[in-house]
Amino acid sequence: MKQLIIAEKPSVARDLAKVLGANKKTKTYIEGPNVIVTWALGHLLGLKMPEDYKKEWAEWQLATLPMIPKKHGIKPLPKTRHQLSAIAQLARRSDVKEAVIATDAGREGELVARWILAYVKFDKPVKRLWISSQTDKAIREGFKQLKPSQAYDNLYASAQARSEADWLVGLNVTRALTVKYQDSLSAGRVQTPTLAMVRRQEEKIEHFKPETYYTLDLLYQGLKGRLQLKQPRMYKEREQLAALIENFSAKQGVVTDIKEKEKRESAPLPYDLTEIQREANQRYQFSAKKTLSVIQQLYEVHKIVTYPRTDSKYLTSDMKQTMTERLQALVAFDAERAKRYLKNGGKVVQQKVFQDAKVTDHHGLIPTEVAPRVEKLDNDELRIYRMIVERFFGLFAPVHVALKQTITVKVDDAEFLFRQEQIKEAGWKESDDVAGKQVVFKKQQGIPLDFHINKELTTPPAPLSEGTLLAQMEKHNLGTPATRAEIIEKLISSDLMERNNGKLSVSAKGRQLLKLVNPSLVSPELTEKWEKALEAIARGQLDGRKFIREIEEDTKQLVSEIKTSDKTYRDFSLTTKKCPECGELLRERNTRDGKIYVCSNPECTYRRRKEPKLSNHRCPTCKRKMQIIEGKNGAYFRCPHDGTTEKMLGKKARNQKISKHEERRLMKKINQESEPAESPLAAALRKAMEEK
Numbered sequence: 001m002k003q004l005i006i007a008e009k010p011s012v013a014r015d016l017a018k019v020l021g022a023n024k025k026t027k028t029y030i031e032g033p034n035v036i037v038t039w040a041l042g043h044l045l046g047l048k049m050p051e052d053y054k055k056e057w058a059e060w061q062l063a064t065l066p067m068i069p070k071k072h073g074i075k076p077l078p079k080t081r082h083q084l085s086a087i088a089q090l091a092r093r094s095d096v097k098e099a100v101i102a103t104d105a106g107r108e109g110e111l112v113a114r115w116i117l118a119y120v121k122f123d124k125p126v127k128r129l130w131i132s133s134q135t136d137k138a139i140r141e142g143f144k145q146l147k148p149s150q151a152y153d154n155l156y157a158s159a160q161a162r163s164e165a166d167w168l169v170g171l172n173v174t175r176a177l178t179v180k181y182q183d184s185l186s187a188g189r190v191q192t193p194t195l196a197m198v199r200r201q202e203e204k205i206e207h208f209k210p211e212t213y214y215t216l217d218l219l220y221q222g223l224k225g226r227l228q229l230k231q232p233r234m235y236k237e238r239e240q241l242a243a244l245i246e247n248f249s250a251k252q253g254v255v256t257d258i259k260e261k262e263k264r265e266s267a268p269l270p271y272d273l274t275e276i277q278r279e280a281n282q283r284y285q286f287s288a289k290k291t292l293s294v295i296q297q298l299y300e301v302h303k304i305v306t307y308p309r310t311d312s313k314y315l316t317s318d319m320k321q322t323m324t325e326r327l328q329a330l331v332a333f334d335a336e337r338a339k340r341y342l343k344n345g346g347k348v349v350q351q352k353v354f355q356d357a358k359v360t361d362h363h364g365l366i367p368t369e370v371a372p373r374v375e376k377l378d379n380d381e382l383r384i385y386r387m388i389v390e391r392f393f394g395l396f397a398p399v400h401v402a403l404k405q406t407i408t409v410k411v412d413d414a415e416f417l418f419r420q421e422q423i424k425e426a427g428w429k430e431s432d433d434v435a436g437k438q439v440v441f442k443k444q445q446g447i448p449l450d451f452h453i454n455k456e457l458t459t460p461p462a463p464l465s466e467g468t469l470l471a472q473m474e475k476h477n478l479g480t481p482a483t484r485a486e487i488i489e490k491l492i493s494s495d496l497m498e499r500n501n502g503k504l505s506v507s508a509k510g511r512q513l514l515k516l517v518n519p520s521l522v523s524p525e526l527t528e529k530w531e532k533a534l535e536a537i538a539r540g541q542l543d544g545r546k547f548i549r550e551i552e553e554d555t556k557q558l559v560s561e562i563k564t565s566d567k568t569y570r571d572f573s574l575t576t577k578k579c580p581e582c583g584e585l586l587r588e589r590n591t592r593d594g595k596i597y598v599c600s601n602p603e604c605t606y607r608r609r610k611e612p613k614l615s616n617h618r619c620p621t622c623k624r625k626m627q628i629i630e631g632k633n634g635a636y637f638r639c640p641h642d643g644t645t646e647k648m649l650g651k652k653a654r655n656q657k658i659s660k661h662e663e664r665r666l667m668k669k670i671n672q673e674s675e676p677a678e679s680p681l682a683a684a685l686r687k688a689m690e691e692k
Contacts (some may be wrong), residue, residue, distance in 0.1 A: 001097035004090055005037045005129075006113050008103040011300055012134065013039040016102060019139045028086035036090055040103065044084045045115040047167050048073045060179050066172045066559040068552050072164050074115050088120040098125040101149060105130045106309055106361050106482060107538070110152055111159035128152050132307040133368045134300055155361075158538035165189070165530060165551045169521075172555050176562040177516060181569035183509075186494045187517050190479045191487050193524040195496055197472050199506045199514055201464045208460040216241050218253060218409060218416040219450040221439045225409055225416035233458070241453050248411050253447030256415075257408040264401050266350050267394025267428035269313040270364030273481035274474045276387060281467035284383060285502045288466050288485035294384045295365070302381070304329075304372045305388055309482040310362035314355045323348055325369040326392070332371040333389060341396040350395045366392050397428035407441045411449065463503040476524035477531040495573070495590055508572035516567050518558045526554075574600060581606045612638070619644050 005020075007013035013030060017023070022032025029038040050057035053069045076084050090096065099122055103109035117126060126149035131142035170188040177185035213233040218225040235241050271279075273292065280286040286294075295308035324346035330338040341347075348354075353364070365388055377385060400423075407418040422438050423429075464472075470484055479487050488504075491497040496510035506514070520526050530551075536542035577586045577597065584601040588610065595610040612627035619626050619639035626637040626646065637646040 002031075002093075002095050003035045003098055003100050003127075004093075004096045005035055005100045005102050006087065006116060007037065007039040008109055008112060009041065009300075010039050012102070013037045015134055015136075015300075015303075016139060019136050020143070028083060029090060036093075036096065038087050038090055039083070040087075040112050040116060041080045041083055043112055043115075044077060044080045044087075045074045045119055046077055047163060048075050050171065060175055062176065062179050062563055065176050065179075065563070066168075066555050067175075068168065068555065072167065074119060076119070084116065084119070087116060091117075091120045091122050096124065098127060100127045100129055100143075100146060101152075102129040104309070105132065105307065107155060107159040107162070107480070108482060110156045111163065114156045114159075132310075132362050133305075134303045135368045135370050137369060154540040155538050157544040158534045161537055161544040161547050162534050164548055168548075168551050168555045169558065172559050173517070173521065173562065176559050177513070180562060180565070181516065183569065183571050183573075184494075185509075185513055185516070185569075186490075186496065187513065187521060189521065189527045189530060190483070191491055191496075192514070192517055192521045193476070193527055194469070194473060194478055194487055195491055195506060195510055196514055196522045197476075197524070198464050198469065198497060198504050199511060201461060202506060204461045205463065208458075210460070211458045212236070213456050213458075214238050214241050215454045215456055216244070217452045217454060218411070218418075218447070219452055220253075220409075220418070220447055222437075223418050223420060223439055224452075225407070225418040228415045228417055233456075238453060238455070244414075245451050245453075248414075248449060248451075251412050251449065253409045253411045253416070253449060255407060255441050255443055255445040255447065256410045257406075258441055258443060259406045261404045261406075262401065262424075263404055264399050265427075265429075266352075266399050267397050268391060269350070269353055270315070270366050270391045270395070271388060272310050272313050272364060273308055274311070274470050274484065275313070276365060276384070277485065278467035278470050279387065280384060281465055281470070281502070283387075284380075286380070287488070287499075288470055289489050290380075291384065292482075292485050294380050298381055298385055298388075302372065302376065303370050304368055304385065306364075306366055306368060307362045308365060309480075310365055311481045312359045312362060313353075313364045314358040315353050315363045315366070316356050316359050317354045319363065320348065320354060322369065323395075326367050327396070329369050329371040330367060330389060330392075333374065333385075334393070337393055341393070344396070346396070348395050349398060353395055394428045397430075398425060400427035400429045401425040405441075409447050463505060465502055466499075466504065469504060477528045478524055480531075498590075512569055512572075516562075516565070516569060518561050520554075521558065571600075579604060579606050612640075617646075620646070 005013075005016060007016055017030040017032065017035075017037040020032055020035045020037065022030045022035050022037050024031040029036055031037075048069075050067050052073070052075060053067070054064075056064050057067050091099070099117060101110070101113040101117075103113045127146040128149050128151065129142050129146060131138045166188065170186075173187045174185065177187055211233065214235045214237070215232075216227040216235075218227070229235075273295075276295070277286075277288040277291045280291040281288065292308060295305060298305040299308050324342065327338050327342050327346050331342075367385075367389055372385065374382065403422045403424055405420050405422070407420075409416045409418065418439075418441070420439060462468075466488060469488065473479055473484050473487075478484070488497075491510075492499055495507055496513060498505050498507050514522055533542055533547050537544045537547060571587070573587045573589065575586050575588055575597065578584070579586055579599040579601065582599060582601050582604045584599055584604065586597040586606075587600050589596050589598055594613065597608050597610055599606040608630045609628075612629055614625050615628050615637065617626050617637050618624065619642065621644050622639060622641050624639065624641055626639045626644075628635055628648070629638045634648070636648045638644070
């Protein structure tokens with residue numbers, strides 16, 4: 001009898017199969033003596049769409065809203081139906097005694113597998129593999145500790161509730177806005193408040209008025225002591241401080257107070273996903289999606305980091321015994337530090353990192369016990385891996401100790417504050433100067449007066465980057481570590497938000513949407529309430545059906561508010577250009593491939609580029625890249641430099657492969673043509689030999 005193991009993707013299935021001794025490969029599964037390893041391709045099923053419940057829901061009309069099914073159903077996704085059919089056949093095999101869910105160990109991974117098992121009507125025992133790294137050792141240990149799937153029923157209920165709630169609010173509100181205002185307007189419980197956060201920051205910038213003010217410093221042996229004021233920007237004119245200095249001319253500064261404080265600072269804890277996305281955005285301008293993609297490669301392909309989609313920075317206490325092995329693996333990456341900490345017995349200085357209660361589904365992001373092969377990592381993978389390793393090394397490093405000194409110098413009734421810091425032990429901040437230059441102060445010491453007036457200008461708030469937006473999303477419980485990158489990308493692809501030079505802004509369409517959509521959806525409070533409810537469902541503290549009934553009532557209210565709204569909408573994407581096929585106005589759209597024009601008539605399919613696309617095809621005259629021009633008779637190449645045009649082959653012709661028979665015929669012809677012609681001398685000799 002065999003176990004049917006369901007992984008989330010083919011690459012993971014291959015890793016599992018290798019460890020479990022399965023080597024009989026087919027298109028849809030890998031079989032061994034005791035196991036059959038198959039895979040999903042992400043989600044193979046989704047919730048049924050409105051038209052699957054009622055015919056009248058197929059047409060977008062306000063009259064049919066809100067759409068609230070009596071019971072949500074699932075259906076296969078068209079592009080992956082073949083893989084679902086293959087799993088169904090495997091599930092019916094008589095030699096399959098049980099199934100093992102080996103999809104990603106999280107809410108969405110649970111949903112992927114449970115929907116598959118429900119759809120194929122699997123009625124045999126089901127177990128759960130729960131691992132945080134893809135190493136051979138982790139897989140072997142995970143299969144020794146399989147748990148009954150019932151232990152994760154609450155997690156599945158939470159995932160199901162999240163999916164149904166997003167269906168109810170997202171589809172109903174989006175359809176209501178789109179029909180009422182005659183444009184594609186996408187709204188949702190997470191994406192809309194996320195968009196609102198970006199807009200609020202923009203409003204702060206728009207309403208900002210720069211203000212000039214002046215400050216005063218007392219200079220002493222290279223240090224600056226700032227004049228302490230109840231209102232930091234109280235001096236608006238330079239002359240005011242000049243007059244103050246004049247009053248001090250006959251005075252002397254006196255040290256009235258010296259305060260010293262030793263500050264002990266431990267290294268930061270390991271990353272969770274959101275924090276590493278924020279830092280990678282700040283350091284390397286990586287989008288949240290790119291950072292997740294890179295870590296996924298390090299986890300799945302290279303197997304040198306643990307599970308990326310984690311919301312915890314802590315480790316479980318049973319991981320203490322694995323720390324030395326992880327350090328040994330890092331000798332191949334940073335021998336000097338790894339050996340130094342190994343020499344100390346691999347002792348973890350930061351014992352506070354081991355807190356079982358603070359680890360939910362997965363522990364913090366750390367290296368595995370697999371030694372990295374640096375030559376196989378690209379630059380981006382190397383950058384992210386180095387960040388993860390730095391945090392891991394910090395767990396073994398001594399604390400950073402600094403002596404902070406605050407000195408108060410009084411001039412008449414005015415107080416000037418000097419600050420200096422002396423590094424006593426660099427600890428994990430290895431680059432810090434331990435000695436440091438210190439200025440000696442003593443109480444009642446006289447300080448000569450040497451003033452400097454500074455002209456200051458208030459600066460506007462900075463636009464949100466993906467890093468700062470992720471921090472706000474995390475603060476307000478908007479989305480999960482696994483979904484936040486996807487939400488940002490969706491807002492951009494929906495033309496509601498724009499990304500320029502690493503900064504985020506709301507488009508004209510997005511600004512209007514925030515005014516049209518329900519106020520309760522704009523605020524993060526509703527989503528915060530939902531996320532807390534979903535967490536309660538996952539812990540078994542709340543019934544998922546009760547939560548969905550509340551969402552249904554919220555949906556009815558939201559749709560009613562949109563229907564009765566008297567707000568107006570202007571389509572800023574509508575241009576003055578007319579469609580050459582039907583005469584309607586063209587809309588400008590942003591795509592991954594650049595800006596395009598599409599016809600505003602929903603029944604017309606006309607579309608073209610706003611600006612010609614630069615191809616890799618070279619001009620035969622000047623050898624520079626040619627543009628792709630959309631003409632009446634199809635696309636063609638045109639050189640922007642000398643005007644040369646060239647016919648563009650159709651996709652079929654470009655992709656058409658030469659047959660082996662044609663290849664042999666051509667090679668024979670080429671070889672014949674390349675043979676040297678018979679010389680006159682050779683011809684005479686041949687003729688003489690023939691006559692004999």
